[in-house]
Amino acid sequence: MLKIEARGHESVFWRYASPLLALLLTGMTAALIFTAMGRPPLLTVYTFLVAPLLQQDGMQALVVKAAPLIMMGVGLSLAYRANVWNIGTDGQFIVGAICGGGVALAFPDAPALIVYPAMMVAGILGGMANGGLVAWLRIRFNANEILTSLMFAYIAQYLLVYLVVGPWRDPMGFGFPQSAMFSDSTLAPRLIEDSNVHIGILLAPLIAVGLWFMLEKSLLGFQFRVLGQATRAARFAGFRENRLVWIAMLISGGLAGLAGMLEVTGTLGQLTTTLSPGYGFTAIIVAFMGRLNPLGAIPAGLLLALTYLGGDAAQINLGLPNAVTSIFQGILLFYLLGSDYLLHHRVVWRPLPSGAAP
Amino acid sequence: MTDTGPLLRMSGMTKQYPGCLANDRVSLTVERNQIHALLGENGAGKSTLVKTIYGVVKADAGEMVWEGQKVSVQNPGHAQRLGIGMVFQHFSLFEALTVAENIALGLAGGSQRAGLRDRIVRVSTEYGLPLDPDRVVHDLSVGERQRIEIVRCLLQNPKLLIMDEPTSVLTPSEVQKLFVTLRRLAAEGCSILYISHKLEEVRSLCSAATIMRLGRNVGECVPAEKSVKELAEIMINADLPEPTPRPEPSEQAKPRLVLDRLTIRSPHHFGTDLQDISLSLAGGEILGIAGIAGNGQSELMDALSGEVPAGRPETILIDGMPAGHMGPRERRHAGGCFVPEERNGHGAVTTMSLAENALLSAFSRQSLVRFGLIDARKTHAFAGRIIEQFDVRTTGPKAQARSLSGGNLQKFLVGREVMQNPAVLVVNQPTWGVDAGAALAIHEAIMALAQAGAAVMIISQDLDEIFVLADRIAVIAGGRVSEPVPTRSATVESIGRLMGGSRKETADA
Numbered sequence: 001m002l003k004i005e006a007r008g009h010e011s012v013f014w015r016y017a018s019p020l021l022a023l024l025l026t027g028m029t030a031a032l033i034f035t036a037m038g039r040p041p042l043l044t045v046y047t048f049l050v051a052p053l054l055q056q057d058g059m060q061a062l063v064v065k066a067a068p069l070i071m072m073g074v075g076l077s078l079a080y081r082a083n084v085w086n087i088g089t090d091g092q093f094i095v096g097a098i099c100g101g102g103v104a105l106a107f108p109d110a111p112a113l114i115v116y117p118a119m120m121v122a123g124i125l126g127g128m129a130n131g132g133l134v135a136w137l138r139i140r141f142n143a144n145e146i147l148t149s150l151m152f153a154y155i156a157q158y159l160l161v162y163l164v165v166g167p168w169r170d171p172m173g174f175g176f177p178q179s180a181m182f183s184d185s186t187l188a189p190r191l192i193e194d195s196n197v198h199i200g201i202l203l204a205p206l207i208a209v210g211l212w213f214m215l216e217k218s219l220l221g222f223q224f225r226v227l228g229q230a231t232r233a234a235r236f237a238g239f240r241e242n243r244l245v246w247i248a249m250l251i252s253g254g255l256a257g258l259a260g261m262l263e264v265t266g267t268l269g270q271l272t273t274t275l276s277p278g279y280g281f282t283a284i285i286v287a288f289m290g291r292l293n294p295l296g297a298i299p300a301g302l303l304l305a306l307t308y309l310g311g312d313a314a315q316i317n318l319g320l321p322n323a324v325t326s327i328f329q330g331i332l333l334f335y336l337l338g339s340d341y342l343l344h345h346r347v348v349w350r351p352l353p354s355g356a357a358p
Numbered sequence: 359m360t361d362t363g364p365l366l367r368m369s370g371m372t373k374q375y376p377g378c379l380a381n382d383r384v385s386l387t388v389e390r391n392q393i394h395a396l397l398g399e400n401g402a403g404k405s406t407l408v409k410t411i412y413g414v415v416k417a418d419a420g421e422m423v424w425e426g427q428k429v430s431v432q433n434p435g436h437a438q439r440l441g442i443g444m445v446f447q448h449f450s451l452f453e454a455l456t457v458a459e460n461i462a463l464g465l466a467g468g469s470q471r472a473g474l475r476d477r478i479v480r481v482s483t484e485y486g487l488p489l490d491p492d493r494v495v496h497d498l499s500v501g502e503r504q505r506i507e508i509v510r511c512l513l514q515n516p517k518l519l520i521m522d523e524p525t526s527v528l529t530p531s532e533v534q535k536l537f538v539t540l541r542r543l544a545a546e547g548c549s550i551l552y553i554s555h556k557l558e559e560v561r562s563l564c565s566a567a568t569i570m571r572l573g574r575n576v577g578e579c580v581p582a583e584k585s586v587k588e589l590a591e592i593m594i595n596a597d598l599p600e601p602t603p604r605p606e607p608s609e610q611a612k613p614r615l616v617l618d619r620l621t622i623r624s625p626h627h628f629g630t631d632l633q634d635i636s637l638s639l640a641g642g643e644i645l646g647i648a649g650i651a652g653n654g655q656s657e658l659m660d661a662l663s664g665e666v667p668a669g670r671p672e673t674i675l676i677d678g679m680p681a682g683h684m685g686p687r688e689r690r691h692a693g694g695c696f697v698p699e700e701r702n703g704h705g706a707v708t709t710m711s712l713a714e715n716a717l718l719s720a721f722s723r724q725s726l727v728r729f730g731l732i733d734a735r736k737t738h739a740f741a742g743r744i745i746e747q748f749d750v751r752t753t754g755p756k757a758q759a760r761s762l763s764g765g766n767l768q769k770f771l772v773g774r775e776v777m778q779n780p781a782v783l784v785v786n787q788p789t790w791g792v793d794a795g796a797a798l799a800i801h802e803a804i805m806a807l808a809q810a811g812a813a814v815m816i817i818s819q820d821l822d823e824i825f826v827l828a829d830r831i832a833v834i835a836g837g838r839v840s841e842p843v844p845t846r847s848a849t850v851e852s853i854g855r856l857m858g859g860s861r862k863e864t865a866d867a
Binding site for chain 1: 663664665685686687688689690696698700703704705706707708709710714717718719721727730731732734
């Protein structure tokens with residue numbers, strides 16, 4: 001009889017090695033799937049995971065993709081550590097993009113030094129408003145934030161579609177569902193000229209370090225950790241759960257809003273109906289891959305960014321469907337959660353005790 | 359197979375955990391028809407030994423002979439088939455199910471369920487353990503819940519019944535009834551292995567005792583032939599000082615904790631409402647609140663600690679300051695410190711270090727936080743002082759709380775509050791599941807704090823403890839608290855009657 005039992009302790013080695021094991025298993029499983037599709041497995045995995053980095057400007061493309069994922073992953077790490085399960089970062093990302101982009105469209109001729117900070121604030125506030133609604137629903141009506149935040153993600157997507165098809169559609173855009181291009185003064189400042197490397201690439205690691213510091217060294221971070229591990233102990237200490245839920249939702253929502261705003265002003269240059277290829281959902285994987293540690297979100301964000309580049313490369317070079325990215329991410333999350341479970345549990349074989357009922 | 363030898367003989371039992379030799383060549387012999395005590399401090403290795411017998415833990419070395427045959431118990435199911443039953447200290451019952459359903463779940467295989475209701479009724483009446491199989495568990499008292507566990511074991515017709523600290527949750531009269539049942543079981547051929555730290559009980563109930571310390575055997579004796587003090591000394595290998603008698607608190611001492619008609623409806627469906635509780639505690643005084651579990655103790659504790667606000671500010675005065683509306687942080691600031699009953703996940707976060715647990719309730723009174731940042735050095739030092747002063751056996755402030763035995767963690771948690779030098783200290787079940795050595799240390803610390811001028815409230819289901827510590831005793835029953843009486847003029851019987859809920863006694867006492 002197979003039985004699953006708790007290990008009772010956690011191996012420090014496997015705690016950090018398990019994401020790597022999950023990655024290895026994902027690569028192997030992906031190779032099997034490619035074989036089944038009649039593709040050369042090694043070449044495909046190579047095209048998917050290695051080739052994008054070797055291309056010209058491959059590293060630049062990688063960090064640009066990774067920046068929003070890291071920002072959102074960091075916010076989610078914080079929220080999840082406090083047992084606040086924000087699943088709707090994708091919606092907060094979109095609302096941030098809408099708010100930041102809205103300011104950009106309204107003031108195309110304003111000087112960059114004034115309008116861009118205003119756009120950042122608008123993006124953050126938009127994400128916060130979305131996250132705050134989720135917090136309010138949980139606190140006021142005891143509504144499960146997993147459901148409400150996810151539902152808000154759909155609302156945000158449809159709001160975006162409404163805006164770019166309706167009032168904000170580019171009159172010169174031949175009827176395409178997209179807004180006008182942002183003016184130069186409303187584009188994200190570049191770190192490297194003539195590239196997509198915008199200030200978000202600098203902000204993401206700074207935010208990761210800052211929130212790591214907050215989580216580990218400050219009383220506020222301690223409150224999040226206590227709340228996540230023992231609600232009653234948090235109450236005993238006098239940490240107010242509702243306040244912490246608010247803060248966690250506002251931070252994770254605000255960071256997603258900022259990421260969305262940076263994405264549209266840094267790479268797209270306009271609002272489109274498909275401005276988020278599920279970044280907010282990928283950020284959930286980033287948070288778990290990074291062990292819910294804000295610093296861990298940095299390598300995790302880079303890896304998940306690679307899956308997007310790899311998907312593009314596989315589509316272009318091998319004619320594979322773009323869905324490969326989603327499949328790869330799904331397999332990765334599966335192995336990640338599986339190895340996490342086995343970190344704390346083990347499967348044992350016990351012979352059926354004689355005389356027991358069949 | 360011989361029928362004349364001992365029922366159970368274990369020798370050379372050794373179990374090594376990472377970093378801890380829990381059992382070091384331990385031997386234990388339980389005769390037939392015997393009530394055998396297993397004594398020892400927390401961390402002495404009693405639980406490991408018992409879990410080995412019950413098949414929960416596998417020993418690294420050693421021999422276990424059951425009814426003359428060498429056995430190695432594979433799992434609890436195997437133990438049950440051999441005729442070994444166990445009643446754990448913490449019950450494993452589903453609150454929303456009935457007594458019969460809970461018992462059915464514990465039995466292997468459907469075949470045993472036939473006629474279960476009748477067998478429950480028969481066994482429970484036969485052994486003086488009245489149980490209604492159709493009652494739902496959440497309506498039952500702790501004593502009744504324990505009966506379910508015992509009946510569950512008895513239905514398997516055990517030859518050995520292991521009981522882990524069974525009386526820590528019972529009233530004095532329930533204890534007496536349990537003892538009658540246990541004596542009768544032993545007379546009918548079911549031996550009992552009785553784990554307890556209540557030495558007085560062991561002396562009156564058990565005919566043999568095996569004493570353990572630090573994973574080894576340190577003695578065997580007939581408990582009735584030793585005094586409580588002698589038993590305790592073998593157990594902890596030290597001459598125990600008698601608790602120092604305290605001077606009477608002066609009549610003029612100012613009240614430091616005042617409750618004025620405290621009334622709180624319990625937010626929980628099965629909770630107890632607090633009704634009209636008025637008390638006044640002077641500095642230097644220890645007030646004991648006796649009562650059977652589930653009569654409003656945890657609600658009172660939550661109301662005092664501020665986890666549940668008490669409405670009108672004037673309902674609770676700490677050092678004259680209205681505190682009824684305050685949360686736990688503000689109440690600590692006003693001078694109150696609290697030790698809840700449950701250590702795991704309430705008083706302490708078990709997955710965090712002792713230093714972080716010190717921070718949990720002491721950050722403001724000990725100023726462990728500056729500009730919103732944790733002062734790690736100061737926190738570490740404070741935890742270190744608690745560990746040193748309260749003789750907490752651990753590797754240091756970085757050790758996880760869950761690595762400590764119950765007694766050691768409790769010493770740490772009481773120490774954490776006492777060392778904050780509060781004006782008012784409220785402790786719920788100060789020594790629940792704690793060994794004699796640790797209990798004595800906790801009692802000493804509480805008395806020293808009162809001596810220094812704090813007002814101390816002890817909420818405890820252990821009457822012995824209340825009589826040792828308290829200057830005055832009140833009883834909580836059904837969410838009401840009786841008028842406190844001086845300990846000098848109280849008797850176990852008069853308090854016991856109040857615990858049963860007869861409010862008329864208040865007037866006579």
